[in-house]
Amino acid sequence: MNFIFDNDRPIYIQLVEQLEIYIISGQIKSGEKLPSVRELALKTKVNPNTMQKALVELEDLKLIYTERTNGKYVTKDQKLLDKFKDKYAREKTKKYINEMQELGFIDPEIIEILKEESI
Amino acid sequence: MELLECKHIYKGYDKKPVLKDINLKIPRGKIIGLLGKNGMGKTTLIKLINDLLIPTSGEILVNGKEVGIESKKIISYLPERTYLDKSMTIKQTLDYFTDFYDNFDIEKAKKLIKDLDLEIDTKISKMSKGMQEKLQLILVMSRNVELYILDEPLGGVDPATRDYILDTILNNFNEDASIIISTHLISDIERILDEVIFIDKGKIILSSDADKLREKENSSIDEIFRRMFKC
């Protein structure tokens, strides 16, 4: 796992975004135990408080849960993971389409390009 | 009770003011960046907290008590210069710290020294300046204290050393403790900061949560700092 931050935006938000991707892409497996806050902070080279804040955010999103005294785990709820994956896919696609439209492409052309390139 | 509180601190030399009405509260469990250009009063403030200077007026309280033996027990301070007796060996220096600090974790220090491939019987004067600084950082971070004060720990070091220093700090500080890091090299350090304090011309001109400041200004702390001081 690799984390890259840009200093312009709150670090914890960037942490949430990147951890989210690792979780929905399965790089951190569903049901897997997360390292401790301190370990994660060390790995990502951020402040433990910031990591804690990010984890709280992820917990609010239900992507991870705390098992009392045992630590934090990635959710086993596949539906939820799919939902996030779907949401993420749509966001990315929308962004792509927007950019293409700005360049002057119309939807059928975009679909054509996508078909050609995805093979 | 605040971990550290400065109330109306003034400090001047020969009537030339260096610090003007500094008010400051440092809570527990935070990493705080004391940011400012060189010569704006960062080091003076830090020296006041460590009893190396006497304030012209004002009060500094550590855990509610004035600076003294009790505050020195719970503050671990890394100055800008090397303060070790260069005629001693590393081993003797470790013994020295063990003798004077109850909270010095000699095993941790030995391990970190070993990681640097340093022989314990090396004389300090035989070590390079960079190594001396690293050793000093190890000694400071091997104490289990409530407050670490690091004065310009990244001043003039190469990127590899910078990573080593940041790692050593993050790896070794006591979790309930606070860290004050003074620096003018903000971009290198800003992502580990909880809070930032801007100091300029002897005054605190901004004090804020780091992420909130980024959100509000939509830019990095470094950017904000540059904009503010046009340097």
Added chain:
Amino acid sequence: MLSKCLKYDLKYIYKVLIVFYLIDIVFACFTRVLFYFDNSFILHIIALISSGTTISFMFSIVINNLMRVWARFIKNIYGDESYLTHTLPISKNTIYTSKFLSSIITMFTSILVIILCIFIAYYSEYNLELLKNTLQFFATVMNSTTIKVIITAFLCLFLEFTTILQAGFTGILLGHRSNNLKMAKSVLYGFLNYLFVVAISVLIIYIIGLFNPNIMALFNSNINNTLTVDIVKTALFLGICLYIILISIYYYIDIKIFKKGVNVD
């Protein structure tokens, strides 16, 4: 904590001083042996050189002792190392007391070593007899015993050095209160302090003399003959007491100054 401070202070001073001690003792032995085989001109010259070296090393011991004590004081209290000294969880009182005690302990041993070297190099029946006679003479003149004369002489020497040490410390403390020319001012103040101690001692004895014509005789060169043994004894006693009192006052003032805190560069 005082014992820990003392341990490091003594270690630092002795680390070099011991070498001086050993060299001086070696030269003293050398001198002794050479004088023993003193049967040729060359050997005699060498013996004289060795003897001269022994004596010059005695001065070196004292000077090195003083300098090392003061240098450590400045380094620890105002130099780079002060950043460690002042952030140790020990009181200013302890720091200063340790510096002071370590200085007089080392000075004490230095004087002992010097005496030892003199004995090694120059002990002979004849010299011992000479010394004995001299001491005897003083003892008789002073209407006292030999042992008392020895103790008094040693005490005077010791107090003199302690005063010099103390004057140096106070000079350093005062000199470093200003923001510039710290070293020059330290030396100046130290020297003035020493002169002050001597002057005030003489002055006080003089004032006592105003009320005591016997003691006044000390200051009156015309009637030198009236100087009795008792007067010299009283004056000596007064001098020793005054030195002890003044050293104590200086010690107290130093701690006062020191406790106010320092302003390190």
